[in-house]
Amino acid sequence: MEASNLDVAYLALAAILFAIGGVGLLVRRNPLVMIMCVELMLNAVNVTFVAFGKMLNDISGQVIVFFVLVVAAAEVVVGLGLVVAMSRRRPGANADDLRLLRG
Amino acid sequence: MVELIWLVPALPLVGFTILWFFGKRIGEPLAGWLGTAVVALSFLTTLVVFAGLWNEPDHTFQVDYFTWIPAGDFQVEIGFLLDPLSMAMIMFVTGIGSLIHLYSIGYMHGDSRFPRFFTYLNLFVFSMLMLVLGDNMVLTFLGWEGVGACSYLLISFWFEKEANASAGKKAFVTNRVGDWGFMVAMFAAFFTFGSLNWSTITSQAPGLAETTATLIAVMLLIGAVGKSAQLPLFIWLPDAMAGPTPVSALIHAATMVTAGVYLLVRANPILAASAEWVPWAIAIIGAATLFIAATIAVAQTDIKKVLAYSTVSQLGYMFLAVGSGGYTAAIFHMITHAFFKACLFLGSGSVIHGMHDDQDMRHMGALRKVMPFTAFGFIIGWLAISGVPPFSGFWSKDEILSYALHKSPVLYVIGLAGALITAFYMSRQVFMVFFGKARWGASADAELANLDAHDTSAAGSAGDANDLGEATVAADADAGPVAVATEHHGHDVQPHESPWTMTLPILVLAFFALVAGVLNLPFTENLEFLNKWLEPVVGENQAHLGLSTAKLLAEMAISTVVALTGIALAYAIYMKKKFDARKVELPFFYNGWYIDHGVTVFMGGPGRRLFELIALFDRVVIDGAVNGVGRLSRGGAARLRTVQNGYVRWYALMVGLGTILIIAFILTQVSFS
Amino acid sequence: MSVEVVVFAVCAVVVLLGGLGVVLSRNPVHSALSLVATLFGVAVLFLNMDAQLLAAVQVIVYTGAIVVLILFVMMLLGVDRDDDLDTEPLVGQRIFAVLIGVGMVGAVLAVLIIGGRDAVTGAQSVTGELAGGYDNVYELGRQLFTTYVFPLEVTAGLLTIAVVGAVVLSRRPKDVQPIPEPESMTDQGDEPLTLTHEEAGH
Numbered sequence A: 001m002e003a004s005n006l007d008v009a010y011l012a013l014a015a016i017l018f019a020i021g022g023v024g025l026l027v028r029r030n031p032l033v034m035i036m037c038v039e040l041m042l043n044a045v046n047v048t049f050v051a052f053g054k055m056l057n058d059i060s061g062q063v064i065v066f067f068v069l070v071v072a073a074a075e076v077v078v079g080l081g082l083v084v085a086m087s088r089r090r091p092g093a094n095a096d097d098l099r100l101l102r103g
Numbered sequence B: 001m002v003e004l005i006w007l008v009p010a011l012p013l014v015g016f017t018i019l020w021f022f023g024k025r026i027g028e029p030l031a032g033w034l035g036t037a038v039v040a041l042s043f044l045t046t047l048v049v050f051a052g053l054w055n056e057p058d059h060t061f062q063v064d065y066f067t068w069i070p071a072g073d074f075q076v077e078i079g080f081l082l083d084p085l086s087m088a089m090i091m092f093v094t095g096i097g098s099l100i101h102l103y104s105i106g107y108m109h110g111d112s113r114f115p116r117f118f119t120y121l122n123l124f125v126f127s128m129l130m131l132v133l134g135d136n137m138v139l140t141f142l143g144w145e146g147v148g149a150c151s152y153l154l155i156s157f158w159f160e161k162e163a164n165a166s167a168g169k170k171a172f173v174t175n176r177v178g179d180w181g182f183m184v185a186m187f188a189a190f191f192t193f194g195s196l197n198w199s200t201i202t203s204q205a206p207g208l209a210e211t212t213a214t215l216i217a218v219m220l221l222i223g224a225v226g227k228s229a230q231l232p233l234f235i236w237l238p239d240a241m242a243g244p245t246p247v248s249a250l251i252h253a254a255t256m257v258t259a260g261v262y263l264l265v266r267a268n269p270i271l272a273a274s275a276e277w278v279p280w281a282i283a284i285i286g287a288a289t290l291f292i293a294a295t296i297a298v299a300q301t302d303i304k305k306v307l308a309y310s311t312v313s314q315l316g317y318m319f320l321a322v323g324s325g326g327y328t329a330a331i332f333h334m335i336t337h338a339f340f341k342a343c344l345f346l347g348s349g350s351v352i353h354g355m356h357d358d359q360d361m362r363h364m365g366a367l368r369k370v371m372p373f374t375a376f377g378f379i380i381g382w383l384a385i386s387g388v389p390p391f392s393g394f395w396s397k398d399e400i401l402s403y404a405l406h407k408s409p410v411l412y413v414i415g416l417a418g419a420l421i422t423a424f425y426m427s428r429q430v431f432m433v434f435f436g437k438a439r440w441g442a443s444a445d446a447e448l449a450n451l452d453a454h455d456t457s458a459a460g461s462a463g464d465a466n467d468l469g470e471a472t473v474a475a476d477a478d479a480g481p482v483a484v485a486t487e488h489h490g491h492d493v494q495p496h497e498s499p500w501t502m503t504l505p506i507l508v509l510a511f512f513a514l515v516a517g518v519l520n521l522p523f524t525e526n527l528e529f530l531n532k533w534l535e536p537v538v539g540e541n542q543a544h545l546g547l548s549t550a551k552l553l554a555e556m557a558i559s560t561v562v563a564l565t566g567i568a569l570a571y572a573i574y575m576k577k578k579f580d581a582r583k584v585e586l587p588f589f590y591n592g593w594y595i596d597h598g599v600t601v602f603m604g605g606p607g608r609r610l611f612e613l614i615a616l617f618d619r620v621v622i623d624g625a626v627n628g629v630g631r632l633s634r635g636g637a638a639r640l641r642t643v644q645n646g647y648v649r650w651y652a653l654m655v656g657l658g659t660i661l662i663i664a665f666i667l668t669q670v671s672f673s
Numbered sequence C: 001m002s003v004e005v006v007v008f009a010v011c012a013v014v015v016l017l018g019g020l021g022v023v024l025s026r027n028p029v030h031s032a033l034s035l036v037a038t039l040f041g042v043a044v045l046f047l048n049m050d051a052q053l054l055a056a057v058q059v060i061v062y063t064g065a066i067v068v069l070i071l072f073v074m075m076l077l078g079v080d081r082d083d084d085l086d087t088e089p090l091v092g093q094r095i096f097a098v099l100i101g102v103g104m105v106g107a108v109l110a111v112l113i114i115g116g117r118d119a120v121t122g123a124q125s126v127t128g129e130l131a132g133g134y135d136n137v138y139e140l141g142r143q144l145f146t147t148y149v150f151p152l153e154v155t156a157g158l159l160t161i162a163v164v165g166a167v168v169l170s171r172r173p174k175d176v177q178p179i180p181e182p183e184s185m186t187d188q189g190d191e192p193l194t195l196t197h198e199e200a201g202h
Helices: A005-027 A031-056 A060-089 A095-101 B002-026 B030-053 B084-107 B114-133 B137-158 B162-193 B198-207 B210-227 B236-242 B245-254 B256-266 B268-273 B277-298 B303-323 B327-354 B372-386 B392-407 B409-434 B442-458 B481-490 B500-520 B529-533 B535-541 B549-575 B592-604 B606-641 B648-669 C003-024 C028-048 C052-077 C093-118 C136-145 C149-169 C197-201
Strands: B061-071 B074-082
Touching: A005 A031, A005 B648, A005 C003, A005 C028, A005 C093, A031 A060, A031 C003, A031 C028, A031 C052, A060 C052, A060 C136, A060 C149, A095 B648, B002 B030, B002 B061, B002 B074, B002 B114, B030 B084, B030 B114, B074 B084, B074 B114, B074 B137, B084 B114, B084 B245, B084 B256, B084 B327, B084 B500, B084 B529, B084 B535, B114 B137, B114 B245, B114 B256, B137 B162, B137 B198, B137 B210, B137 B236, B137 B245, B137 B256, B162 B198, B162 B210, B162 B236, B198 B268, B210 B256, B210 B268, B210 B277, B236 B245, B236 B303, B245 B256, B245 B303, B245 B327, B256 B268, B256 B303, B256 B327, B256 B535, B268 B277, B277 B303, B277 B392, B277 B409, B277 B592, B303 B327, B303 B392, B303 B409, B327 B372, B327 B392, B327 B500, B327 B529, B327 B535, B372 B392, B372 B409, B372 B500, B372 B549, B392 B409, B392 B500, B392 B549, B409 B549, B500 B529, B529 B535, B592 B606, B648 C093, C003 C028, C028 C052, C052 C136, C136 C149
Parallel strands: none
Antiparallel strands: B061 B074
């Protein structure tokens, strides 16, 4: 199927955004910022799905995005709950402190 | 009846097992009687088997019991090869063994470890029988090692004294050098023949390439030299006199030391197939040994040391015989030697026992009056070893000399010289111990002082390198004669005859030392029983002498004259005091031609450096390699461990890395249409 | 230059800058705001691709709820202070991360470039046409309640669970009672259960 250059550009954009989110996830220590980076990655995926839907002329691309959105929301909720619970015990905790659990 | 052969080694093994577990409980003297009984029963079984063997073809009977080592091409069975050679040997091993067991009951009376002694003796007899009866080289080696181990155990029986323990170690280590030779021979034999069975080896040996046969023969020779105390590995035998006298009699006179000769005779087809110089080497080693050992014996003062060097010398005769192609002569001499040497050793043990553990001949004298039975047996043994007809030693030694003459006149002359010296030192021993004036007791001071003046020159300054016997006080003293004389003042021993358990074996052995000559009288073919008996084993390779009666009688006359000359010389020096004994008993001889001393120096000096080098190699290279592997693992693991550092972000990084790699891999597999 | 291309170009810039802002900002609040920018840009991109409902949902749910929630938590816990971005305890983490990012982009770009026009393969309109006859909302709803009704219900359950979980997680624990000393296992009354010298030796 012939895809226009624009569609391909969407995919490229999504890839770059995904990469940015991934690097951010690996580099940042603050749990909240890490959650935000995850959101970036999910958004990139969303863009990809919608682009595919457009290219293939199929609605299910958007349906999937719908679900991704829902799950992302649920995930953020739980993740923030965890951050809250964690920070109560140990204010200023960050990802590196997990190292203390190492045997 | 031949099938009963398994009983022959089994009985001593049973004796060993029972004594090992229950010896202490059985205690003295029952343990001794048990040990003696099993060996005596074993001897009776050999007689029965002998009767049965007479009917077998070629007088050979081979039986396999079970496969001990089934390893593909390498099969080792537990089986016995009962041929004329092994039959002859087991008869005198068990016979003399049982006599010596009986003797030990009296000799070891009162020893704190009495049962243990008989345990070891039984184990020894078992090992020796396995050595002789084994139908393959591995079983022979089993027995070989077994007798070596028992020798070690028995020499250092009184291990509380450091010197005895050292002697045991020395014997074992020196034997080990020989064992190395045996093992290499085994490897070579397996490689060549594909089997270690004696029958296979001896039947296939004639087709062997000369170099292979030479290699095997030389390696077996090394083994024999170690076990039979030939030059240069004889240094352990004199030290082995530290063990109890029955041990010396059984192991170091009659049985273990003959194992080397047995091995060479067993392997005679290989010797025949090897290079010309191999039998020459054997003969030369034998000749050199017999001469050197005889000269050393001349100067010894310990009654057992004289006999030890005498054994070395007589073994030299056997090697000379083997080298000259006279295998039956070697076996003949082995048998007669077993009788008269065991008789002599047991006699000396009886003397030591009577002299309350004093072994120095200079303290003895005129003992025939106090110990008549011992003296009688000893004298017969003396006449036998000196080669006086019609005692057995004359016949066997003369036969060896005939073969030596056949090989080379030089060897013959050396053999004759050895016979002269043998007669001399044995007569010296007899005169010093049993005749002359009694040097024990307070009345003998003057005599002692005279002899001590002797000693301080004869003993020399080289010290006591060879003298490890017990209670030899005199040789330590380097002081002047007067001081030494006063030291001897205290020897107020009253020698006494030994109990019947000790004198009976001596007399029995003396009887055989007298008559054993009939085994192989050389006058006509019909009288050469032993030659005919051993023909299936050595027939083809035995040198043929073809002596005319005149030549035979001439040789016999020469031997007799030589023997009598030796006795006369000793008589002149020691009884009539015509010449000064000091001219004969040179310090050079006393110190064993400094051979032992040389070995010690070498081992302490350059030898030690070599061993330290080898130990260094072992430590650095081999241990280093092994430890290096460990160090490598640890180091590698330490580095790899850093991957697991506990940081979640790092793990996420690794996940990402893995993902990239997988994607890259997939991209290489994907094709775009 | 059609409108779509121009819109795409502008929004792409916004999105990427916002993404970089999220990752590179020291202050977490700045990161949150950059995230808002990104999300808005993505919403416009959705519009550009004829996904109108999604654009709306994106703004409402993502920007309006999720980012707000994140900001709430930030303020609640007081993590609005600047992060320490200078030190990095893990050696090579940053370099490797960048490499991995470049690798990922490179992989996708490789596919796109090599594939070119044919990069995307697959059957057309399997589920339902994008805008075949009905408008986007209608079509989306129709699919959700017919073909995808089961996942819909499951996600509903998921949301419920998430809410319950969040409540449970953020409950302040009751007064924590100290773990009582276990009953003495020896006869001697009140000895605590520590290894005595003898027991340690066994």
